[in-house]
Amino acid sequence: DVKVTQSSRYLVKRTGEKVFLECVQDMDHENMFWYRQDPGLGLRLIYFSYDVKMKEKGDIPEGYSVSREKKERFSLILESASTNQTSMYLCASSYDSGEKLFFGSGTQLSVL
Amino acid sequence: GQNIDQPTEMTATEGAIVQINCTYQTSGFNGLFWYQQHAGEAPTFLSYNVLDGLEEKGRFSSFLSRSKGYSYLLLKELQMKDSASYLCATLGGSTLGRLYFGRGTQLTVWP
Numbered sequence: 048d049v050k051v052t053q054s055s056r057y058l059v060k061r062t063g064e065k066v067f068l069e070c071v072q073d074m075d076h077e078n079m080f081w082y083r084q085d086p087g088l089g090l091r092l093i094y095f096s097y098d099v100k101m102k103e104k105g106d107i108p109e110g111y112s113v114s115r116e117k118k119e120r121f122s123l124i125l126e127s128a129s130t131n132q133t134s135m136y137l138c139a140s141s142y143d144s145g146e147k148l149f150f151g152s153g154t155q156l157s158v159l
Numbered sequence: 160g161q162n163i164d165q166p167t168e169m170t171a172t173e174g175a176i177v178q179i180n181c182t183y184q185t186s187g188f189n190g191l192f193w194y195q196q197h198a199g200e201a202p203t204f205l206s207y208n209v210l211d212g213l214e215e216k217g218r219f220s221s222f223l224s225r226s227k228g229y230s231y232l233l234l235k236e237l238q239m240k241d242s243a244s245y246l247c248a249t250l251g252g253s254t255l256g257r258l259y260f261g262r263g264t265q266l267t268v269w270p
Binding site: 087091 | 189190192194200201202203204207246248250257258260261262263
């Protein structure tokens with residue numbers, strides 16, 4: 048089975064801190080995605096990547112950046128955390144474009 | 160752009176049948192996914208339709224009409240464990256193949 052692992056299940060940070068969310072997949076998938084999920088808003092795409100060192104903006108990239116130095120790892124970075132970034136963050140991967148997504152368990156981030 | 164619409168909430172009783180509808184308007188379309196998400200857990204894949212018609216998989220079936228921009232997920236013989244959020248997602252028309260998600264339908268199954 049494909050495994051997508053997110054480094055933290057719960058995270059509490061302070062406003063202005065730099066925050067790193069890590070995601071690792073073990074099935075050699077080409078594509079990786081970062082979503083945030085908020086009540087009533089559904090899943091919104093932040094950034095995605097189709098290859099090592101490649102990145103594309105999603106619908107809500109402001110305040111975020113990403114890094115994909117290795118194929119299996121995709122990191123989401125909050126340069127200066129703000130309270131409106133309190134959310135559930137979900138990482139996903141897929142073998143190829145158009146293939147189904149496999150999701151990690153999510154990181155519930157609270158910014159105080 | 161992409162516009163995906165599905166009901167916010169639905170309720171049903173154990174053993175019943177429920178149909179969750181999804182309508183979409185997209186600038187490009189390469190298929191439609193349904194995901195299930197239990198509270199506090201990650202979404203898991205249920206079905207994928209790219210051609211018109213009904214795809215059956217056990218108690219769950221998914222239907223697609225591309226000309227009408229319409230899909231539904233049919234759940235039969237409902238069980239308590241089917242209480243979850245059901246997410247409709249379209250596969251975009253660009254070569255990058257990203258998914259666009261609806262806001263999800265929260266299904267509650269009562270005994």
